[in-house]
Structure formats: structure tokens, C-alpha cells
Amino acid sequence: MGRLESKVAIITGAASGIGKATLELFRREGAAVVGADVGDGSDVRCDAGSEADVKRLVADVVAEHGGLDIFFANAGISGGLASIAEQSAEDWAEILRVNLIGPFLAVKYSGPAIAKRGGGSIVCTASVAGIRSGAGGAAYSASKAGVINLVTTAAQQLAGSGIRVNAICPGLIQTGMTAMIYEMARSSGQEQRIGELNPLARGGEPEEIAKAALFLASDDSSYVNGAALVVDGGLASSHPTTRRFDIRML
Secondary structure, three states: OOOOOOOEEEEEOOOOHHHHHHHHHHHHOOOEEEEEEOOOOOOEEOOOOOHHHHHHHHHHHHHHHOOOOEEEEOOOOOOOOOOHHHOOHHHHHHHHHHHHHHHHHHHHHHHHHHHHOOOEEEEEEOOHHHOOOOOOOHHHHHHHHHHHHHHHHHHHHOOOOOEEEEEEEEOOEOOHHHHHHHHHHHHOOOHHHOOOOOOOOOOEOHHHHHHHHHHHHOHHHOOOOOOEEEEOOOHHHOOOOOOOOOHHHO
């Protein structure tokens, strides 16, 4: 029997990368999984940062499957590596809308449905960029720091419901979001330097994050709540980079 046998799960950002790998793993572990994404390749089209879309997604899944046990709020956008001086308020608003408001909506609308089943798990994709500087752009990093705080707050506010709320903090993972980094390294003959800043000296694969999501979604993590699980090869154990820009540009 699989670790998610008879469970019903929703995964956002499911059309590629971490979301797709997790969807496939959850299904192998016995769950009925609905994959949602803004693009093709998912079961349902859904803008993870749209309240109407997320509300409808949860309602439709509950109506079709009789309930909900797991929500993996994985959808996200990078926003690039522009400095604070180079980004607009509109840039920040869109990145925060998808990366932070999206997980908030997942908690808001999946929480009551999961509670009706006696409890379950909400997992949100954060990032090592949300822990300290040097792993992403300013807006992206701020959004992921917000996700880490969101899960701690939600875990407290859902006390007594049987719902666990946790985050995963991936490091450098080979996905569509990081494709440019990998392509630049390969085209310049520097592929061997990918992931060199972490102690394992390599990038990660989506399947490695999927396994972390499975742990947090399953009863294997029954006493893990309000936590941020770092899966980064050890990158966040140090402060490897400093990225400066001229404050006079502000």
C-alpha cells in the first residue's frame, strides 16, 4: 500500500518541474491527485494567485472526490535577478501575488475542506532565498521569506484541526525556472560549476524535492508542523555570496 493510499491531493504549478515530479510520485503512492497550472499539461487551469480560481479549484475537487486531504501550494515565478533599484512596484506586486498570496489562498480555502476529513497536510514551496540573501532576486526572496512565516502562522491558527502546515525550501533545482542558469553554464563550458556553492557540489533534481513533499504530505511527518524543510545540498548552511549595487541609483 502506498503512503498516500485513499488520499485526495491538489498540486499547483503541476505542469512541469517540481510540481509535475510530485504529482507523479503522489499518484504512485496511491493518491488521487488533481494537478493545476496556468499552462497546458495540467488537469485543471488555475491561476494560483487568483482567489476566485483557488476557491473554485478546491470546491470542484471536493465535489468530485468527496473531500480533500493534501494541498501542495507549489506554483511560483522567479521575477529574474534584477536589483531593488531595477524593479518596479508592479514587478513586486505580481511576484508576491503568485508566490505569497497563492499559498495564503491555498491555506484559506483548503483548510476547511481538509479539517472536515479530520486533518491532513498543507505544504508550501518556499526557497533557500527566503532564508538569507544570495539565492534569488529581492522580490522573489521576500516572497519566499513570507511563505516561511505564513506556514508558522497558519500552523498556529489551525491548531486543533489536525492540519499540519509546512514549507519546503529548495536550493538550486533543475527546472524551467532555472533553465537559463543551466544553459549559460553549459554554453560556456562551465557545467561542472553548477551547484559549486553547496557542499554536495551539484544542483538538485525535481524528484528530490518531490520526495520531501511526500514526506511532509504523508503520515511519516505526523509530528512535523510549522516547519521549513531545507533541501539544498547544504547551501543555506553558509553565507556564500554578496551581490552589491550602487545605493546612489535609488
